[in-house]
Amino acid sequence: MRILIIALGTRGDVQPMLALGLALQQRGHPVTLLVSSNFQAWVESFGLQVAIARVDIQQLMLSDQGNDWVKHGANPAKQMQAMRRLLEHHALTMIEDAWQAAQHCDVLISSFTSDTFAVTLAEVLGLVHISAPLQPAMLATRSGPSSVAPLLENRDTWLNYWFGRLVIEPFPWLIGGKFLNQFRQQQLKLPAQTRAEYLQRLRQTTIIQGFSPALIPHPHDWPANIQTVGFWRLPPDETWQMPAELEQFLAAGPTPIYIGFGSMTGANPDAFSELLLKAVAHSGQRAIIQTGWAGLGQIELPKTVLRIGAAPHEMLFRHVKAAVHHGGAGTTGASLAAGLPTVIVPHLGDQLRWGQRVAALGLGPKAIPRNKLTVERLAWAIAQAANTPSMQHKAQAMVNILQAEQGISRAVEIIEQRMQT
Structure with a gap:
């Protein structure tokens, strides 16, 4: 049929x-x-x-x-x-x-x-x-x-x-x-x-x-x-070639976190990028920022932050320690399938629900709605996701559950x- x-x-x-x-x-x-x-x-x-x-x-x-x-x-x-x-x-x-x-x-x-x-x-x-x-x-x-x-x-x-x-x-x-x-x-x-x-x-x-x-x-x-x-996920694209710039960034320091908001747009992406950079600096982490549809990261970046374009989450998430994203169903599934503590910044719709459930299950800190996002709140959430052993253990345990489904x-x-x- x-x-x-x-x-x-x-x-x-x-x-x-x-x-x-x-x-x-x-x-x-x-x-x-x-x-x-x-x-x-x-x-x-x-x-x-x-x-x-x-x-x-x-x-x-x-x-x-x-x-x-x-x-x-x-x-x-x-x-x-x-x-x-x-x-x-x-x-x-x-x-x-x-x-x-x-x-x-x-x-x-x-x-x-x-x-x-x-x-x-x-x-x-x-x-x-x-x-x-x-x-x-x-x-x-x-x-x-x-x-x-x-x-x-x-x-x-x-x-x-x-x-x-x-x-x-x-x-x-x-x-x-x-x-x-x-x-x-x-x-x-x-x-x-x-x-x-x-x-x-x-x-x-x-x-x-x-x-x-x-x-x-x-x-x-x-x-x-x-x-x-x-969740319904595509098989990992094992043919994906990591860009040389990304490979060099990963080798230059501690494992970074991932930040990306996919299809979520905004009227002032540069101001949003500034907020993200300040939060990353306050958290003490290194970060990979994916530009997405909003065009994030199109400003001067410190050496501790790398901007990248399109890349398959299933492959990229193997090289980071935590994920910050908007909480779309697909991205949430991908970050949890990779065993990553997840910080959700919901913008609209069901993203709010995914943020609530991730926090309720101890897979990430409390979600921060986009309209309430501040440097201090995001820096605290990033630090929690990157440094809390119980969160990391629960995120790793979720991998086996999702694979078995x-x-x-x-x-x-x-x-x-x-x-x-």
């Missing part, structure tokens, strides 16, 4: 879906990924087919609207407003591209960025639909540790459940439901869908959560059609079972 994976988002959204698609194709299933054009060559290098989405996620994140989203991401109300402003310009294009790509498939795999409209596409086209979120599904649970946004973090209580029903579950629909119904009515000539109808269909969908239940445990009160299987193999098994029903 032909499989379409909707992988609309940043590299952190695309890479796990690429890993899943590669595993499915190796099982003999033709796979197409719907991605932004800036990911086309990379995805095709793995032998997968690509459907091009017209919305360039990188340019979107670098726009004033994207910077505004990042700036206000720690505030749920402002985050919702910023996301709706982004979708006002791009949502219908995204849905139309998915609709066109879905004409040529039998199985549709969506995630948080596409579930709202994928439910309709699968229903109208008669496709097998599987939701594969990379963060906890936006569904209610009594379990605090399991919820994407619990009211009471460490409690199993109906207060968490009803907060989920009243606040968490409506969130995606409040952001994207309007645009879905425009598409349904204008292009499909179908009646508008209600939030209740959408949620009922989503709850009946096979949902495979692509992260570790050791980090965010699987809810005990969810039905069997929802499962949590482990075999998240991709389990996901492929569930998908193939669903394709046969």
Whole structure:
């Protein structure tokens, strides 16, 4: 059966879906990924087919609207407003591209960025639909540790459940439901869908959560059609050649820490870079700063700090002692799989949740939201991650747990079972 994976988002959204698609194709299933054009060559290098989405996620994140989203991401109300402003310009294009790509498939795999409209596409086209979120599904649970946004973090209580029903579950629909119904009515000539109808269909969908239940445990009160299987990671790129400058830097002193914020942008990257450099100096560590989409580190650097461009985390993380990053699901999985104590500086969305769980499990210090980041707070967190033996031991113990989960193999098994029903 032909499989379409909707992988609309940043590299952190695309890479796990690429890993899943590669595993499915190796099982003999033709796979197409719907991605932004800036990911086309990379995805095709793995032998997968690509459907091009017209919305360039990188340019979107670098726009004033994207910077505004990042700036206000720690505030749920402002985050919702910023996301709706982004979708006002791009949502219908995204849905139309998915609709066109879905004409040529039998199985549709969506995630948080596409579930709202994928439910309709699968229903109208008669496709097998599987939701594969990379963060906890936006569904209610009594379990605090399991919820994407619990009211009471460490409690199993109906207060968490009803907060989920009243606040968490409506969130995606409040952001994207309007645009879905425009598409349904204008292009499909179908009646508008209600939030209740959408949620009922989503709850009946096979949902495979692509992260570790050791980090965010699987809810005990969810039905069997929802499962949590482990992170989806690409095999390490053993052909990667370390740049000579990086090799020389590593040999010139103690093991450094890693700092990188991936696709997270900002209106003033130089000022942010200055803050990072001061925190590194105060912590007494050496550091590798990855430029990312924001263009960090484009200022004069001390000899104790090296700026690098793109590099595979699976290889780079073998050469550092701790990681500082934004807490995207993919980067969090990569740093923990490498056994690194992790400092999370969440900017928006589920990054806040990953930061909470990393701290709760003793895998890193308390997260510092981007809007509360200071030199002193970051320097203290870096020192904790780099120098706390208990944190280092727990991070190393997590490596074996994550390796044993075999998240991709389990996901492929569930998908193939669903394709046969």
